[in-house]
Amino acid sequence: MEMIKGGVTAAKGFEAASTAAGIKYKDRTDMALIYSQVPCQVAGTFTTNVVKAAPVKWDRQVVDSGKKSQAVIVNSGIANACTGAEGFGYCKDTAEAAAKYLSVDADGVLIGSTGVIGKQMPIDRLTAGIEALAGKKNDSLENGTEAAKAIMTTDTCEKELAVAIQVGGKTVTIGGMAKGSGMIHPNMCTMLAFITTDAAITKDALQKALSEDVVDTYNMISVDGDTSTNDTALVLANGIAENPVIEYGTADYEEFKNALHVINEYLAKKIAGDGEGATALFEVKVVGAETTEQAKMLAKSIACSNLTKTAIAGHDANWGRIVCAMGYSGAQFDPEKVDLFFESSAGKIQIAEDGVALDFSEEKATEILSQSEVTAIADVKMGEASATAWGCDLTHGYIEINADYRS
Amino acid sequence: MEMIKGGVTAAKGFEAASTAAGIKYKDRTDMALIYSQVPCQVAGTFTTNVVKAAPVKWDRQVVDSGKKSQAVIVNSGIANACTGAEGFGYCKDTAEAAAKYLSVDADGVLIGSTGVIGKQMPIDRLTAGIEALAGKKNDSLENGTEAAKAIMTTDTCEKELAVAIQVGGKTVTIGGMAKGSGMIHPNMCTMLAFITTDAAITKDALQKALSEDVVDTYNMISVDGDTSTNDTALVLANGIAENPVIEYGTADYEEFKNALHVINEYLAKKIAGDGEGATALFEVKVVGAETTEQAKMLAKSIACSNLTKTAIAGHDANWGRIVCAMGYSGAQFDPEKVDLFFESSAGKIQIAEDGVALDFSEEKATEILSQSEVTAIADVKMGEASATAWGCDLTHGYIEINADYRS
Numbered sequence: 050m051e052m053i054k055g056g057v058t059a060a061k062g063f064e065a066a067s068t069a070a071g072i073k074y075k076d077r078t079d080m081a082l083i084y085s086q087v088p089c090q091v092a093g094t095f096t097t098n099v100v101k102a103a104p105v106k107w108d109r110q111v112v113d114s115g116k117k118s119q120a121v122i123v124n125s126g127i128a129n130a131c132t133g134a135e136g137f138g139y140c141k142d143t144a145e146a147a148a149k150y151l152s153v154d155a156d157g158v159l160i161g162s163t164g165v166i167g168k169q170m171p172i173d174r175l176t177a178g179i180e181a182l183a184g185k186k187n188d189s190l191e192n193g194t195e196a197a198k199a200i201m202t203t204d205t206c207e208k209e210l211a212v213a214i215q216v217g218g219k220t221v222t223i224g225g226m227a228k229g230s231g232m233i234h235p236n237m238c239t240m241l242a243f244i245t246t247d248a249a250i251t252k253d254a255l256q257k258a259l260s261e262d263v264v265d266t267y268n269m270i271s272v273d274g275d276t277s278t279n280d281t282a283l284v285l286a287n288g289i290a291e292n293p294v295i296e297y298g299t300a301d302y303e304e305f306k307n308a309l310h311v312i313n314e315y316l317a318k319k320i321a322g323d324g325e326g327a328t329a330l331f332e333v334k335v336v337g338a339e340t341t342e343q344a345k346m347l348a349k350s351i352a353c354s355n356l357t358k359t360a361i362a363g364h365d366a367n368w369g370r371i372v373c374a375m376g377y378s379g380a381q382f383d384p385e386k387v388d389l390f391f392e393s394s395a396g397k398i399q400i401a402e403d404g405v406a407l408d409f410s411e412e413k414a415t416e417i418l419s420q421s422e423v424t425a426i427a428d429v430k431m432g433e434a435s436a437t438a439w440g441c442d443l444t445h446g447y448i449e450i451n452a453d454y455r456s
Numbered sequence: 457m458e459m460i461k462g463g464v465t466a467a468k469g470f471e472a473a474s475t476a477a478g479i480k481y482k483d484r485t486d487m488a489l490i491y492s493q494v495p496c497q498v499a500g501t502f503t504t505n506v507v508k509a510a511p512v513k514w515d516r517q518v519v520d521s522g523k524k525s526q527a528v529i530v531n532s533g534i535a536n537a538c539t540g541a542e543g544f545g546y547c548k549d550t551a552e553a554a555a556k557y558l559s560v561d562a563d564g565v566l567i568g569s570t571g572v573i574g575k576q577m578p579i580d581r582l583t584a585g586i587e588a589l590a591g592k593k594n595d596s597l598e599n600g601t602e603a604a605k606a607i608m609t610t611d612t613c614e615k616e617l618a619v620a621i622q623v624g625g626k627t628v629t630i631g632g633m634a635k636g637s638g639m640i641h642p643n644m645c646t647m648l649a650f651i652t653t654d655a656a657i658t659k660d661a662l663q664k665a666l667s668e669d670v671v672d673t674y675n676m677i678s679v680d681g682d683t684s685t686n687d688t689a690l691v692l693a694n695g696i697a698e699n700p701v702i703e704y705g706t707a708d709y710e711e712f713k714n715a716l717h718v719i720n721e722y723l724a725k726k727i728a729g730d731g732e733g734a735t736a737l738f739e740v741k742v743v744g745a746e747t748t749e750q751a752k753m754l755a756k757s758i759a760c761s762n763l764t765k766t767a768i769a770g771h772d773a774n775w776g777r778i779v780c781a782m783g784y785s786g787a788q789f790d791p792e793k794v795d796l797f798f799e800s801s802a803g804k805i806q807i808a809e810d811g812v813a814l815d816f817s818e819e820k821a822t823e824i825l826s827q828s829e830v831t832a833i834a835d836v837k838m839g840e841a842s843a844t845a846w847g848c849d850l851t852h853g854y855i856e857i858n859a860d861y862r863s
Contacts, residue, residue: 380506447766
């Protein structure tokens with residue numbers, strides 16, 4: 050596997066564009082297009098929130114229909130959630146406008162929206178935006194990056210990555226982009242992630258690769274515990290790499306899935322580290338668990354605890370909050386066997402042994418916790434299973450952003 | 457039922473005291489004593505966190521043993537949680553010191569601790585504190601109030617209440633005190649609540665009254681979603697009112713339980729409204745649910761959502777976040793049937809009907825949301841069940857307190 054430059058336009062045959070459609074923001078781009086020169090197999094995973102945004106319902110239909118896709122239209126600023134029949138109608142209008150301006154099949158147009166909930170879409174601006182996107186699209190890496198910027202809301206940086214693998218003597222490329230950065234507690238999986246690949250792969254294998262991987266990547270991050278109405282991860286595969294078609298369960302499938310995992314984990318960590326107001330990526334590793342399920346429950350509970358997250362913001366080795374969060378996770382374990390460590394680029398330190406504080410250096414602990422990526426490791430000494438979750442610190446920035454986001 | 461003055465010393469035969477023992481804080485009281493002139497029936501509910509503080513384990517033993525109690529020793533500053541066998545030994549030392557200085561049975565001494573997790577108790581200061589408490593105790597209302605102040609950590613005000621009811625021609629008094637205000641997401645039920653009554657009541661009836669009521673009071677509040685290692689609610693009944701003994705299931709039991717509910721609900725709301733950094737009590741009522749369980753899941757999910765809580769801090773009628781939080785609560789409902797209202801002393805306004813925004817006055821909504829007690833009402837129009845949860849807004853104050861609480 051080779052890391053390469055770019056994002057959604059890294060794979061052969063994919064184009065992108067961005068435009069300032071004035072959906073909600075002034076003076077910035079707020080619409081993006083991903084376009085494939087040929088129809089793609091498509092796989093998707095979506096929010097488990099009972100309240101599903103209109104574009105989530107729309108995309109679910111497209112993915113379930115088995116239809117091939119050639120275009121994804123994404124807007125930031127308005128989520129098109131809690132908008133009733135009117136909001137769903139705008140998805141149809143969006144698909145029809147995309148079909149018209151891009152000469153593609155409307156039934157295969159995918160839609161992503163992120164932003165404020167409960168507001169109707171200014172459909173005229175949206176369709177004008179689609180016309181503009183159609184006129185600007187190309188396959189440059191720059192256009193991919195600009196698309197990643199256009200889908201941001203409170204994100205502070207665009208998130209994209211691409212890798213290349215060899216399948217049957219052919220180079221297969223996978224690239225992706227995603228956005229965070231509030232209402233992030235994916236359970237699929239307003240996280241949006243879009244991944245493109247020129248791999249030839251069956252729809253079944255593509256969906257399984259995505260579904261099997263989101264549980265270890267997007268579903269293991271949390272910024273604020275709020276599972277969005279709009280969470281969407283889509284993978285489009287256009288087959289232009291001309292590799293032997295990847296089938297589920299083969300060695301090629303494993304290779305493809307590993308490469309997809311690299312993209313997903315990178316984007317997931319970027320989303321967590323760029324959480325609203327965050328100054329640090331907070332990684333939590335639980336080791337020595339009896340089962341992966343138990344390790345995941347413990348890791349997520351720590352990563353989601355407001356008290357743990359504010360302690361990280363304060364660079365304070367307040368380890369009792371970590372053990373407390375493990376205790377209410379729902380997972381069983383023996384608190385008097387837990388070993389705790391903090392680790393970062395500044396070193397590693399053990400804080401507790403068998404559930405009781407060690408006489409550690411507070412100074413060293415504070416130095417370790419003052420880095421931009423901080424890891425807490427909890428060993429429950431029951432077995433061999435482990436899991437990793439990612440979150441961020443909880444700071445004044447989160448309050449600033451969210452106490453007045455809508456207005 | 458009559459509201460009367462006072463707290464834990466309102467009921468006959470109860471005395472209290474407070475002292476500055478220097479456990480962690482300087483220049484303030486940090487230990488409290490509740491003492492009954494005669495042995496009491498005692499009921500308790502405790503944290504469901506797998507990690508239980510030493511005093512929780514100790515009290516559980518006392519309550520389960522059926523032994524009568526005459527004294528509760530409470531300290532703030534150190535939680536005595538994650539302290540292993542050494543920490544549990546300090547509970548025994550505490551009970552023995554109380555037995556010595558108060559001439560009571562050590563096996564019936566109850567203990568409450570709140571504060572930082574993972575630090576050992578300075579036992580010499582604690583036992584010196586018990587000697588001081590024994591010398592200062594009396595049955596004045598002032599001493600009850602001072603005890604309520606001594607158990608505070610980040611609380612901004614003491615929390616106490618007392619009521620009187622008539623049972624068989626005798627006046628029965630119930631009084632209580634509690635403390636918040638972080639790591640508050642009771643599930644029993646560092647919430648500590650201590651209630652005293654001079655009622656004559658069987659241990660069985662006392663425990664049932666408490667257990668049946670905590671699920672609608674303390675278990676329905678949340679400050680930060682973190683279920684503490686130390687949550688404890690205790691009721692002591694000394695029988696000095698000389699009423700006919702209250703038995704489970706009788707009309708007197710219902711009267712007693714109603715009075716206990718008034719105390720518990722008042723203290724629970726005070727804890728929520730005085731949550732760390734809070735500027736408003738956030739009440740959430742879910743009505744029209746099919747079952748109480750469903751209504752509770754929905755109400756708690758809204759009250760616990762960081763995004764909803766920051767919107768309340770910003771006085772922003774960002775109702776989409778409320779519907780979103782309902783959606784990931786785990787309860788099933790039809791998002792397209794939900795009606796939403798905000799209410800406070802400034803009036804009531806409908807925000808959404810059948811899951812879609814109404815054209816409401818933003819100005820009026822902001823005025824309603826700017827009061828110190830704000831209620832959100834969600835009608836899911838499925839049945840007759842309802843539930844109420846209480847939380848608070850999430851502000852810079854919470855970050856300030858918790859990003860540097862321990863040090």
